[in-house]
Amino acid sequence: MRNEAALRRTHRTASELVVIAFLVISAGVGQPAFAQGMAQGPPAPPTAKTTKCKGLSIPPLEDVTDKAGIRFAHNYSREARSILESMAGGVLLVDYDRDGWLDIYFTNAPTVGEALQGKKARGALYHNNHDGTFTDVTDRAGIGTPCFAMGGAVGDYDNDGWPDIYVTCYGGNVLYHNNGDGTFTDVTKKAAVADGRWSTGAAFADYDGDGFLDLMVTNYVDLDLHHLPEFGSAMTCRFMGISVQCGPRGLKGSGDSLFHNQGDGTFTDVSKRAGVDDPSGYYGLGVLWSDFNNTGRPDIYVANDSSAGYLYRNDGNGKFTDIGMQSGTALGEDGHEQAGMGVSVGDYLHSGRPSLVVTNFSMDNTPLYRNDGNWDFQEVSYAAGMGLASVPWVKWGIAFVDLNNDGWLDLVTVNGHVYPQADQLQTGAKYRQPKLVQLNQGNGTFCDASDQTGPAIMEERVSRGLAVGDLFNDGNMDLVVEDLVGKPMVIRNHGISGRHWVNLELAGTKSNRMAIGARVKLVAGGMAQTEEIHSGGSYLSQSDTRVHFGLGSATRISNLEIRWPSGKVETFSDLAADKFYSILEGEGVVPAERIRPKPVSRRGSHPEISATAGKS
């Protein structure tokens, strides 16, 4: 490995030489050419290449934001003179009214100037009308202005059947209890989950198997709104010779929090006891839970900006051990620290083991940590053909998702620079950037389909959060992208004709109600696929918690095995494809209404919600 690394450093491609020449000219002698404090990554190996997709069915991806009636726009600062104004933009998919259709919650943040005046920025909750359109129900829901919001996660922390929303914020997070009648109540204080620092990522999971969802929260930089570092004032406030916002390098980082759900409406901060409090104060961003080694206990991955990532192994006694270094997931392939931002897991190889991707800054590849079992991961992004295409972009939200329903998990990444000032540079770096769609070729490699899916993906934006889910209940996985600047993008996946699929909604009875952490293994058409149900992940976002599998040409599922978080294993056979199944722990496949709570009726309920409640 070391010899290979040395070899790679001595070989550069022509385009890389040009980039470096520009850096020297524009940066001036002695000025460091890194941004957000990040050293640029090592050059790609000479064998690295990007393959355009050929011979694969590529689904059309259409921007339907306007058609869908989405009018939300993220607040933004044109100059983003503070790092506080660059990091927000998480988006959550949540069926808040349990009618079987995904709704969307967009978070929002004020500018620094607005925040100093005490102003808030309004987020938006959009109710899915089941007809391709959405309605803004924010005000009625009471969820519009929680805080200086970054992103969040969804989890039913009280197991009442109504998914609750946790919003991460600068200066105090908010836990919204879903009242079951279209409204939410801020229960943060009672639950004691405010944290109070600059929180970014969040994810629910039941780490101790007591049937209640616990909560992991990452924190970024320790900043005082009234004493922000001055734009361009230090070495860590310069990028390729120009003045930019400062940080995160050069700024003090913040530790992370793990809140244990006491099962009575309150949580206890067990961060230190559990060993996940991050005393070094790395700049925590994306976070997710996954059972990496099939122990039946969820582990944690934290993507840290400009520093090593954490892979916390769940030791089963309320304690975790960071094995990021030993496992090979802490750093890039050559051992360099990367700007870890978004994170996703998926069994892209059909090995039965979840592999890990982490987005990061430009001039650095998105590492793909292939899970080889026994806590051993190999960074294979270049060998897998997806690394090189990722290098030019500043990457944020990312998701493993089967876009073309062939049974193999593809990759979607959304991008956008940190600095509006990047547009001034001669290097070609731009503030607005296209997205990346990479299709799994079923042999451990990916091909680039970005410019073959339609104009939506190639449209240059300043994107941040990405959530994936079947918004239109047609068996195709759609994308919702929240941009930092302005409008989001709701992308409808028109799928591939003739391809089959299945969608499973799980509900725990002994396990937590949303079955977060359940592992589902499906065999169809000779292929075995494995998925988990996750809260959080991507970049500060929440995807559909229903489990979607593409089945290719298979019209029946020969075997389905569910390992519930409680440890119970249930097996089902011979299910038809192209259906939505509701599965209740201990009972099996049941009608949808069996896993949904009865709506709570209150005076003045929204007529549209009342009309649509209970219909599937």
Added chain:
Amino acid sequence: MSADPKNADAQNMLAQVLLRLREVDQAIAHLEQALEVRPTMAAARIALGQAYEIKGEMDPAVVELRRAVEFSPNNAEAHRELGRALSLERKTGEAVAELHLALRLAPQRPELHDELGSLLAQESKFEPAATEFRRAIGLNPQFEKAYLHLGVALVASGDLSGAAKQLEHAVQLDPRDATAWFYHGSVEESLGDREAAMHSYQRVDGITPSMPDLQRRMGLLYQRRGDVDQAETAFHQALQQTPDNPEVHNSLALTLLQRGDGDGAVREFQRAIELRPDDASFQGNLGTAYLQKADFESAIAQFRAALKMTPDAANLHYDLALALKLKDDLPAAIAEWKESLRLDPNLADAHYSLGVTLWQSGDFPAAVEQLREVTQIQPQYAEAYYTLGTVYKQMKKYPESEEALRKAIELEPDLAGAHTTLASVLRQLGKDDAAEVEAKAGAQLSQEKTSLQAATFATNSGKRLLANGDLDGAISQFRSAISSVPTYALAHYQLAVALARQGQKDEAAREFQKASELDSHLVPPR
């Protein structure tokens, strides 16, 4: 100290004092002086014999005691001391004979009966030993040691209940006798009364914590109780006393497995194996530890190693099959289950696991065969009937499916999935009314299960609010829990507590009544 060398009595008395002061050599000198003056002096001979015993010089001790008996054949103490010395020399037969002679001379001395009983017990003659102990007790009902010895003899004879009674007497007479408590505990353990056994062992721990095997036994009881922390502490203490005891390492490892400390368990099993490499059960246990760590390769290797020692261990083949299944090697797993069943056709779990795996592999007839076998071996295995019914349904054998599912429900009426599947089967059979009944039953059960989740949370919240003095908030939570699950006894009970505190006595009384009707353990506070 000095005495007239020609005065045998004075010399003897001086020697007795010196013996008590443990000035043994000086005592011997004075005793020899006394015997020079009066060779037939039995007391001096006996004392001289005892002096040599103290010095560990058994041969001269026996010689002197024989002379004592020779010179004083009617001296019961002489026979007794000679008997004691002979028993120390492991000449138990002769010792018994001397005790009999002593008893013939002094039949009313309870300690002689007790000592004879002890000698007989050493020769494994437990019934005559018990007789002697009973005689000792008959002569002195406060003779604590005799009760202890009788208890031990009865244990050896297999009369555990009798032993328990005698040992109970012993500990009542002398609550500080650690040995008596130890045997008391071991008898209670053998009788299955683990709590009583634990209590007895804890008494020993309070008196003599270093009693051999105590900590190991306590550790095992803690382990069975699920008290992992205490078990671990006890085993560690046992290891301090006997660091090379493989059984203790094995037991500690099992406790660590219970706690979920796979790494610790592996270490301890490895140590046990180092100390006793030919123990296949240790090897198998190590495999289980690897399984818990999800290190399937190592688990498989370990089970295979254990099987090399004991190829006919059905349970090891079963464990190996599980590991192979977890590694998704279904054909190998199936082969191992089949081997385990060849060795032990009554292993119900192996039939079940094999049945499910065959079903997953699509071999329905073979799956049915295995699942039917489970129901033959364990007729109360509801889950097996449920799975069997589901497989039959998939084979479109609806009458057989109905029969199996109804049996599952008969055994476990709360099996919601069985009701739902049965409803579907009944519809296929055209029995729509019956299908409706089952569908409703399944719906009701699953509704209760999901509601119970919310009800549990609401009750927990209410208890917290109650503890904080928020009565209105607590009452609201308990009512919410009850509306979710009207039969949730704990919610009724807690509501009653809250109402009582609020002064709503009548409603509180009704709620207490309701709670105790639903769960008789919930008794209103006084």
